[in-house]
Amino acid sequence: MSAPSPKPDGSRATPRVHTLANGVRVVCDPLSGWQTVALSVVAGRGARFEDEGRSGWSHLLEHMVFKGAGGRSARDIVEVIEAGGGHINAATGYERTSFQVRALKDGLDLGSAIVADLVQRPAMDAADLAREKQVVGQEIAEAADTPDDLVFELAQEAAFGGQPLGRPILGTTTSIGAATPQTLGAWRQALYAAPSLVVSAAGAVDEDELLRLAERDFGGADGAALPPPVDAAFVGGVRTVAKRLEQANVVLLLPAVGVHDPDYFTLRLLAEILGGGMASRLFQEAREKRGLAYAIDAYSETYAETGVLGVFAGCAAEDAVELAEVTVGEIANLAEPVPAAELARAKAQLKGSMFMGRESALARAEQAAGQVLLFGEALDPEQVAAEVDAVTPQRLASLTARILDQKKAAVAVLGPKAALKAAETFQRAVAG
Template sequence: MPPAVHTLANGVRVVCDPIPGLQTVALSVVAGRGARWEDAARSGWSHLLEHMVFKGAGGRSARDIVEVIEAQGGNINAATGYERTSFQVRALKGGLDLGSAVIADLVQRPAMDGGDLAREKQVVGQEIAEAADAPDDLVFELAQAAAFEGQPLGRPILGTPASIGTSTAETLGAWRAALYAPQTLVVSAAGAVDEDDLLRLAERDFGQVRGDSLEPPERAQFAGGMRPVAKTLEQATLVLLLPAVGVRDRDYFALRLLAEILGGGMASRLFQEAREVRGLAYAIDAYSETYADTGVLGVFAGCAAKDAEELAKVAAGEIAGMLTPVAEAELSRAKAQLKGSMFMGRESALARAEQAAGQVLLFGATLDPEAVAAEIDAVTPADLVRLTGRILASRKAAVAVLGPKAALKAAPAFEKALFG
């Protein structure tokens, strides 16, 4: 049975997932808010805040925070996304007490020193510059900006030097209280963990969390558009996005399978046609990115500039080809891959803790893996045809092309090949 979800008096939820035989424990404290809750003026603040809490919290210095965890054989990390912020500790059996206390300090009692903030703005500014210099990062940002222009999902999680530059220790502290409010927090542990111990620690460390409310973000609207950018590079990189469905949609698993069939591995349609048959690309794959209310179907590829236009047409043809029912053997292979990925991921304690927290934030409960597998198995060829029709009905695409000028024709070529 899936692990039970407990709710503290202040709204913090707690999930315990013991895994027999493990000598380690994973703790994830996840806030169900992230960059999607930012307006343009505060773009990047959630990510900057995640950096800042590690500069000192609960009387520990930045060095103390990592040393005290590492001294017990563990490690600590954090990540900011569009819809959540996660703090993670991996530790040896018995390390849950310290891990919980340290994360509680990060979430509730960061020092927020003005001098540290000034230095960290410089560090994040370097991170922004590094992303701009990396073609594989920049092309995804360009595509995301085209897909959701003028919306939080269309802005980079890192923000801009200008937007993070306006923050102060006081304003960032107020943002922390809203972002990490108790009703958004899930304390999730997996591995060598006892449920009674976890509930005791959660009450001790998170039972007094207070915070402000934030208005939920508006429903995202896929805008679409072209972002061809000429740059002196050896190779062209392409990201092709189409509007898809969110994680709560009935077609969520159909979307995952659609992406798997198109470009999920070496047996996929795009890999076989674009690389093996035509030799147009060394790297090409398809993927789905889903949020609470929307999602995208994407294709990423790297190729010679002279082949970019043809590659875009091939990708369009393979996507349109999904309007024809797939063979049962091809669908069965995709289902096996998706289920294999899910069950293999559950062999990691940290992945299980993170997954459980995400499910609680989205659905209010954890999901039974066997029930999820059954939903995957229930998808039919007709479901994939219907979903493909939904995706193409908008006649919108977001296309980013980065590389030599000759490659830029790929952007309009993809749209024309797909929609006429």
């Protein structure tokens, strides 16, 4: 592939990707006139790489590295970043773990050094680990006490039961309790191994400086990356929990496609038309016309080889069954070609969200790192927009039929007992 051509302001539509000798990849996205820089160091490994005994270890590890690294204490790490006007954060997902620094334009040197210490030289003190297990245990308890967190965990378990994608990213108190400084340190070496790392920077960044810092801070990273996980299978099922709440929380999932599927953008548009905004079919039918829910949204969640089409709603218990019926009906209607104007609106919304997201340096750095992990390169936004524009009403209808033909659903309902029958209603309607 030829090098991306520069724009008149010196920036490039597609950032360049470099590979260090140890396999660490480096992405530079300079933006002319910016006064800040965002650094994202992403490991292409996360919670779905865990076995059941290590469930939650990736998230626990992300917590632990901030307790001390590279000779700095937990307080030193945040104070030195904030003293320079910066912010530091991290996140663990099913397929990746990311460390992010936002800083003023001269803060890249320090940010890179700090993150390199977190990823490669954490202290892993036993007393800190004991305390952090308590903290994560509180986080697990908080999620269980938060209905709109718990209902998504229940739906994920129903969709991918008995598999890593069906387990909560936080793990359980039992599984995280089994971790020791030594076993968690070995997990770090595998999770953050050099071949799975991408160092990505956007904003006020010079390419030569970034490459120098990446070589200095990550050129010595080693370790063999964990092998790809076994392909996940959408199994479907029902999870219901009766609880005294004012509203029922409902999540409805159907098996869909993964990131590498040619219909990836078709799925994104399908979710947009179904329930992506106030003009969407579900919002208009379920909320505006029938008054069944205050909040109702459709979304797509994609992994490397699989994905889901999902709907979330909060509704009165007595309306849950009708809401499930309306949702199935609106999905089934999408097996017929949608009007051109409706598809054009969905395309405009999707492209708008993609391009607006690129107005954040951190979002650009994260997006580029994710693309390199998935596709081996950073994608040209204009080419991505062209792929969105290429989706036809026939492709939308075909994907809908492909989803429904599997006759599988995963449903979670959390709330008053009267709402729980909505789960069986939805699953039975999908199964035909």
